[in-house]
Amino acid sequence: MSQGDDRQPDLIANLDFHVEAGLDLFLDEAPHDRFAEIDAPEPARAASSRPVLERQAPEGVRPPADETFRTELPPRGPAPPPARTYGQSASARPGEAAGDARARAKDVQTLEELEALLAGFDGCPLKFTAKNLVFADGNPAAKLMFIGEAPGADEDRVGKPFMGRSGKLLDRMMAAIGLDRSNAYVTNIVPWRPPGNRNPTPQEVSICKPFIERQIELADPDLIVCLGSPATQAITGTKDGILKARGRFYPYRVGNREIRALATLHPAYLLRQPLQKRLAWRDFRTLRAALDGKAGAV
Ligand code: URA
Helix, strand or coil: CCHHHHHHHHHHHHHHHHHHCCCCCCCCCCCCCHHHHHHCCHHHHCCCCCCEEEEECCCCCCCCCCCEEEEECCCCCCCCCCCCCCCCCCCCCHHHHHHHHHHHHHHCCCHHHHHHHHHCCCCCHHHHCCCCCCCCEECCCCCEEEEECCCCHHHHHHCCCCCCHHHHHHHHHHHHCCCCCCCCEEEECCCCCCHHHCCCCHHHHHHHHHHHHHHHHHHCCCEEEEECHHHHHHHHCCCCCHHHHCCCEEEEEECCEEEEEEEECCHHHHHHCHHHHHHHHHHHHHHHHHHCCCCCCC
């Protein structure tokens, strides 16, 4: 094996490390010590005779007015604001992307069309770091819908929600009240994995929200279970933390119909805090009673 071959795995491991750590955007072609640059005397910072790298905008990316991207090599002033932090779509701003998502989601009439729409939607930057779209699993005709936060590494690899350790726990919790994925529909508020398993940002959630809202409308369940705080807040609008919100039903309006949304703890949280499973168990018994139409499960 040549020296080059020996180094390859290190390079790949290094890249993997950075992707896992959340690095999802290249700002420049070479590393810079920005602290040293800020301390440098003013004239050095203002140097303007640097070479300029020009390249054509990639397909699908709205170029600046002069039709090229200009990268000064090496930039020496304080770090410029990133030119583009919101994906590579025509909808460069989160507000625009969310509006675009809303307009497009309204037009689809089936869950299959919604999945296809998401697969072609470039307005969320998470799409460009994820391996796969993670749309849904389980039975779309079920009267119960579980909504989590966002896919993790296992889900990203497989392309289905709740496939990893928290998915296994969710399956066990469902089994404890006589459910499985043949009688429940499972999805997330964000259908692409945030790099490094970080939480999705509020902007990413707001871009994806029209899609999950349309998904609920099309699946038309009788009951929703929100798993964890981000899903609960996005779906019910509550600002309460999950320990306060859990165990409660919130009204969720779809047209003239009101669906009930139960908040409970996320299985990933339960894996970290196993003692809290007793609270989740209470919530799942409430859920069972609601599915059975028992009085008091409101
Ligand atoms: N956590 C989630 O919220 N969703 C998944 O699909 C997996 C883990």
